[in-house]
Amino acid sequence: xxxxxxxxxxxxxxxxxxxxxxxxxxxxxxxxxxxxxxxxxxxxxxxxxxxxxxxxxxxxxxxxxxxxxxxxxxxxxxxxxxxxxxxxxxxxxxxxxxxxxxxxxxxxxxxxxxxxxxxxxxxxxxxxxxxxxxxxxxxxxxxxxxxxxxxxxxxxxxxxxxxxxxxxxxxxxxxxxxxxxxxxxxxxxxxxxxxxxxxxxxxxxxxxxxxxxxxxxxxxxxxxxxxxxxxxxxxxxxxxxxxxxxxxxxxxxxxxxxxxxxxxxxxxxxxxxxxxxxxxxxxxxxxxxxxxxxxxxxxxxxxxxxxxxxxxxxxxxxxxxxxxxxxxxxxxxxxxxxxxxxxxxxxxxxxxxxxxxxxxxxxxxxxxxxxxxxxxxxxxxxxxxxxxxxxxxxxxxxxxxxxxxxxxxxxxxxxxxxxxxxxxxxxxxxxxxxxxxxxxxxxxxxxxxxxxxxxxxxxxxxxxxxxxxxxx
Ligand code: HEC
Numbered sequence: 001x002x003x004x005x006x007x008x009x010x011x012x013x014x015x016x017x018x019x020x021x022x023x024x025x026x027x028x029x030x031x032x033x034x035x036x037x038x039x040x041x042x043x044x045x046x047x048x049x050x051x052x053x054x055x056x057x058x059x060x061x062x063x064x065x066x067x068x069x070x071x072x073x074x075x076x077x078x079x080x081x082x083x084x085x086x087x088x089x090x091x092x093x094x095x096x097x098x099x100x101x102x103x104x105x106x107x108x109x110x111x112x113x114x115x116x117x118x119x120x121x122x123x124x125x126x127x128x129x130x131x132x133x134x135x136x137x138x139x140x141x142x143x144x145x146x147x148x149x150x151x152x153x154x155x156x157x158x159x160x161x162x163x164x165x166x167x168x169x170x171x172x173x174x175x176x177x178x179x180x181x182x183x184x185x186x187x188x189x190x191x192x193x194x195x196x197x198x199x200x201x202x203x204x205x206x207x208x209x210x211x212x213x214x215x216x217x218x219x220x221x222x223x224x225x226x227x228x229x230x231x232x233x234x235x236x237x238x239x240x241x242x243x244x245x246x247x248x249x250x251x252x253x254x255x256x257x258x259x260x261x262x263x264x265x266x267x268x269x270x271x272x273x274x275x276x277x278x279x280x281x282x283x284x285x286x287x288x289x290x291x292x293x294x295x296x297x298x299x300x301x302x303x304x305x306x307x308x309x310x311x312x313x314x315x316x317x318x319x320x321x322x323x324x325x326x327x328x329x330x331x332x333x334x335x336x337x338x339x340x341x342x343x344x345x346x347x348x349x350x351x352x353x354x355x356x357x358x359x360x361x362x363x364x365x366x367x368x369x370x371x372x373x374x375x376x377x378x379x380x381x382x383x384x385x386x387x388x389x390x391x392x393x394x395x396x397x398x399x400x401x402x403x404x405x406x407x408x409x410x411x412x413x414x415x416x417x418x419x420x421x422x423x424x425x426x427x428x429x430x431x432x433x434x435x436x437x438x439x440x441x442x443x444x445x446x447x448x449x450x451x452x453x454x455x456x457x458x459x460x461x462x463x464x465x466x467x468x469x470x471x472x
Contacts, residue, residue: 002341039132115141158184183248214299
């Protein structure tokens, strides 16, 4: 059970995480890509003896220093704050199982910050060859942050049979490496690394676009052709990596993706084909743009085109990340914990003893009142305090089990979903959610509703107040 519960008006707590996280994902892949780009570009500039290009790389290193240290750090901490508030149960679970992983992550991140600072402040102060080595140290450290965090992110989608087998037994830490190197670990790492390398190539294009094509036509054409040759194999590889990733996800979860796609249009394709197709199409577009705009006509290649290419890359990263999130629903840790903090293993217990039985939110006086009402059985509905007590009880049920994905009035608004339904209509939905039959369409995106019949009726009473048209 989540404790505390974070009620964010209108947008909901999940959207707060999503907004911060998407920003962080873009920044972090950008930073790792930059890590590869800087020493590579410096090396090339040095080999060519091109001082103008070297000066541009130096300027970029300041951008990366500020970018990583400020945006990367702030959004990273922002994620911790928001997940800790929105999903305390899942956050605590991940910390318990992966504390060693997070510790490694923080150490590596410190090295990343230190090396980029040293890299920036030692331009022209130490021998070039040593300076380039520091650049590579930055690249490796920033890539290592990805190597580590990728394990935990992939774990949440595919914890793997070994871990699921011991979950809840207290022996989870014995299978740390199984959980870390879980089924989607390698394809996940490959996709992310390819994305980062793409961004490095895009950055080289960006630098080159700013070289004056009339004054230095050779140099501009050289760098652009070099960047395009760097990018093309990556664009070709990425769809294969994507297919490999989806392949590793259990079919049950892939079905969720299918459901998501089936609303887009009628189709006879399987999910995997569709995923592959989407990937291939987006990278074919990038390939075409890069080839036509940059490779064929390097002298006229403009800053605007480079920015468009980078934005397209960012869109591809963001949508891949969304797909991963979509695949995992309604779980926060697949096959273990639902998005609202209820564990699979707790469902039966909550149904028997009551969801609110141990809840720290319930006042002792309310608990007594509910027990007294429950003891009256069906006659309780006639008790004078029945409606008021059920409202309080139902609201706690709603906050605990539904608020993780719904709001009252804003994003996925409960009021909107329930509008016009009467007590029985709302009750039917709750029954479906509670029974959670195998063929229930809700499986794909909602956890089962847990609790005793009296608690579920109380939730029904509370939801009735949202379904009713507003009082004039
Ligand atoms: C894991 C996230 C999640 C949780 C937790 C969740 N829901 Fe949902 N719910 C969804 C999604 C996603 C949809 C579909 C939204 C859409 O169609 O845009 C949905 C749709 C609904 C609908 C409309 C369905 C229909 O058939 O019209 C109702 C009603 C609903 N939820 C009630 C609840 C209640 C009550 C709870 C708490 C007991 C709850 N949900 C918990 C994700 C969730």
